[in-house]
Every structure is written in C-alpha cells, then in structure tokens.
Amino acid sequence: MHNIYEFGRCFLDEKDINNIRHGKKVFQYLSDIDIIYFIKPTNELIDSDLVYAITGGRILPYLDKINTVAAKEEICRLASGYCDRAQGFIQNRENGLTKSASLYRSTVIRLNIGVKKPKDFNILRNDWGYRRSILDGSGFDKKTRNISNSRLFSKPEKYPYLNTYINAQLYFNFIALTSYQGPSKKSTSDYRHLIDANATDLFVTKDKRMKNNSLKIVPFLKIYSLDEFKSIIS
Numbered sequence: 001m002h003n004i005y006e007f008g009r010c011f012l013d014e015k016d017i018n019n020i021r022h023g024k025k026v027f028q029y030l031s032d033i034d035i036i037y038f039i040k041p042t043n044e045l046i047d048s049d050l051v052y053a054i055t056g057g058r059i060l061p062y063l064d065k066i067n068t069v070a071a072k073e074e075i076c077r078l079a080s081g082y083c084d085r086a087q088g089f090i091q092n093r094e095n096g097l098t099k100s101a102s103l104y105r106s107t108v109i110r111l112n113i114g115v116k117k118p119k120d121f122n123i124l125r126n127d128w129g130y131r132r133s134i135l136d137g138s139g140f141d142k143k144t145r146n147i148s149n150s151r152l153f154s155k156p157e158k159y160p161y162l163n164t165y166i167n168a169q170l171y172f173n174f175i176a177l178t179s180y181q182g183p184s185k186k187s188t189s190d191y192r193h194l195i196d197a198n199a200t201d202l203f204v205t206k207d208k209r210m211k212n213n214s215l216k217i218v219p220f221l222k223i224y225s226l227d228e229f230k231s232i233i234s
Contacts, residue, residue: 004030004075011083020081027079031072037062038071039199042161042192043139049159050143053151061161061199117177121216124170128153134169157220160198167217168194194218204229 007030010016010023039045040061048059063071078086124130128149135144135152140162144152156163168191190210194217197203202222205211214223224232 004071008078008083008086011078011086020083023083024079024081027075030075031079035072035075038068039063039196042165042195045161045195045199046140046165047143049162050140050147053147053159053162054143118174121171121174124174125167125216130170131166134166138165138169160218160220161195164195164198164218164221168192171213171217191217194221197221202229 007023007026010019010026013019040048040063045061048061052058062068074086077083118124131153132149135141152159152162156167171191190207191213194203194214197218198221202224203214203218204224204226205214206226208225211223211225214221
C-alpha cells in the first residue's frame with residue numbers, strides 16, 4: 001500500500017506530463033502482475049499485535065477481499081490516468097504529514113531542552129521504562145495498560161509491528177536529544193515503512209543511511225541494501 005501511495009504522487013502536478021506518464025506506466029505494471037495480497041494500514045497492523053498479546057490469536061496482516069478488490073480497482077484507474085480520487089487523498093495526507101512533522105519537531109525541541117543526552121540509541125531502545133512511555137503517550141495506551149512490559153518487550157519479534165513502532169519513535173527521540181532537532185518529514189515517512197515491512201520476509205533499500213538505522217530499529221527483520229539483494233537473486 002505504501003508503494004501505491006508513493007507512486008501515486010506522480011499525479012499530484014497535473015502540468016507535469018512526464019511524471020504523469022511515468023505514473024501510468026508504473027500502475028500498469030502493478031495491474032499486470034495482479035497483486036494477490038495488500039498489507040493493512042499501519043495502525044491496524046500494530047493493533048493486531050495487541051489483539052495477539054491479549055487473546056493469543058494472530059490476525060492476518062492482509063486486507064479483506066472487499067478492500068483488496070477496491071485497491072485493485074484504484075490501481076486500474078491510475079493505470080488509465082484517472083487520478084482524481086488519488087490526488088485528493090494523497091494531497092490531504094501530504095498536507096497532514098507536513099503539519100504533523102513540523103509540530104513534532106517543535107515539540108521535541110522544546111521538551112528536550114536540558115534533558116540528559118544518551119550516548120547510544122541502544123540505551124533508549126533497551127530501557128523498558130522508555131518503551132512504556134511511548135505507549136502511554138500513544139493511541140494504544142488503553143489497550144496496553146493491562147499488558148505487562150515483560151510480555152510486550154521481552155521478545156520483540158513476537159509483536160513486531162508494535163515494537164518497530166516503539167523503536168522508530170524512540171529513534172526519533174534519540175535524534176532530537178542528540179542533535180537538538182526533531183526528525184524530518186522524510187524520516188517519519190520512511191521509518192513507518194519499516195513497521196509494515198514486518199509482514200514480509202525482508203526489507204530492501206537503496207538508502208545506505210536508512211539501512212544502517214533500520215538494523216537498529218528492526219533488528220529482528222532481514223534488511224538488505226539494493227546491491228546485496230541483487231547479489232542474492234542473481
């Protein structure tokens with residue numbers, strides 16, 4: 001789903017004919033390969049980990065049949081150049097991300113003034129008190145209130161979506177604490193992809209910095225650079 005969103009940005013500028021033409025080609029390719037599974041939205045993936053922690057029942061990370069059909073329909077529309085619905089959705093989301101990233105940056109700068117600076121990200125990541133504080137300040141606080149730290153954090157790979165979300169938030173805090181600024185809008189978007197990547201076997205990126213940081217944020221997921229991945233499949 002993240003790929004659909006990222007490629008859909010090709011249609012944001014109606015005057016950019018080349019970009020629109022490129023977008024249509026990409027979505028024609030996505031339509032031709034006939035994707036079988038689409039990953040659920042990020043918050044639903046995190047919520048599925050909480051259901052698993054509470055009930056012991058694992059929920060599949062894929063969209064149901066109705067939403068899968070809707071996703072395929074939108075891919076076909078974009079492949080044909082019908083981008084009105086996608087434009088509105090993507091533009092609204094872009095505006096929201098820009099606003100929230102700016103607010104987040106200003107907030108963490110204000111809150112982190114005078115706070116002791118950790119020397120290493122692992123100090124934050126391995127501290128269960130810090131991990132709990134992320135949940136307490138999130139939209140998942142009520143559901144996690146009666147679940148012990150030991151259950152949620154002792155085996156992070158058991159609840160990968162939740163723990164990747166926590167690790168990413170802690171990494172943003174680490175950036176703010178050590179560089180006196182919050183993460184960029186690009187960073188907040190990029191590292192959300194890591195949460196969803198737990199539904200796959202591996203994560204591939206061409207961004208060297210992101211690969212190095214991803215190994216810290218998702219140590220239980222196989223992560224490769226593009227060159228490494230090419231060597232594996234060649």
